[in-house]
Amino acid sequence: MGKIRIEKRFIDESLRIRKEYLNSLTELKDKESNISKIKNDILESYNLAHVNDIDKELMETKIEKLSNDIKKLQNDVEPIIIDINNLKNDADRLFEKIKEKYPNVTKEDLIDSLSPHINNIDKDYDVF
C-alpha cells in the first residue's frame, strides 16, 4: 500500500506516545549511574564480608545503606518501567484503531507514514 495519509488525531496520539516513551527512557537513563554504583557497592560489601576479621559495625552500616539504596532505586525505577509498559499497550491499541480505519495498512506502511513526525521528536532526545 505504501505511504498513507493518516488522520491528525492518530498522528497526535502516536506523537504523545513517542514523547512520553522518550521522557521515560531519559528518566531511566538518568538512573543508570545509580544502578552501576549499587552494583559496585554490592561487590564491595561481598569483599568486606569475606575478610577474616569482619568489622561488624561497618558491615551492618554498609548493608543497611545498600538496602535503603536498593529500595530507593526500586521506588524510582519500577514506576518508570510500568509507564513504559503502559505506553507499549497504548501503541498496540493505537495500531488496532488505525487498522480499523485503514484495514489494508501494514505496520511498515504505518512506520513510513509516521517516521517523519517521529524523527522530529527523536532529534530532541539523547537516549539512543
Place this chain on the structure above:
Amino acid sequence: MKIKTKLIEFEKENRNGRIYPKELMNSVMEQLKSKNSPLYGELGQDNNSFDISLKNISHTIENIYVDDNSIYGNIRILDTPKGKIVKELLNNSQSIGIASRGMGSINSDGTVSDNFKLLTFDLVADPSFDIYISRNTKEKYIDKIQELKETWEKLELKKDS
C-alpha cells in the same frame, strides 16, 4: 539463602536406634536423582504422610552428592511462609535439624531394609541424626548481601526488558 550441608549418614546408629547400611546409599542416591526436580522439603515433619504438603514447603534440596558414608547437598530456603520462618530462625542464631523422611521396613538388628524409599529431607527441631544447619555472622552477612544482589538483578532485568 542456600546452605551446603550433610543430609544423611550411613553405617551409623541414629537416636531412633536405626542404621542405614552403606549398601542403601547408592539406591537412595538413585531415588533422589530420579525425582522430579526440584525436590521439596517441609518445615516440621509428619511421619505418617508420604506426600509433600504444599503449604508446609520451606526449602528445596539440590546438588546432591556422596562423600564417604554420607549424602550431602544444598538446602535452598524459599520465600514461602514456612521458608520465611526458617530464615528468621537462622538469622536469630537458631540451629535447625535435618531429618530424612521415607518408608520401608526395619530389620530386627535395627538396620533399615533394602526396600527403603526416601521421600525427602525435612527441617525439624529434633533430628534423629546430629545434622543441623545454622548461620554464623559472616554467612548471615553474605546471605543478606546475596538477597540484595538478587533484588538488584531482578530490577536490572526488568529495566533491560
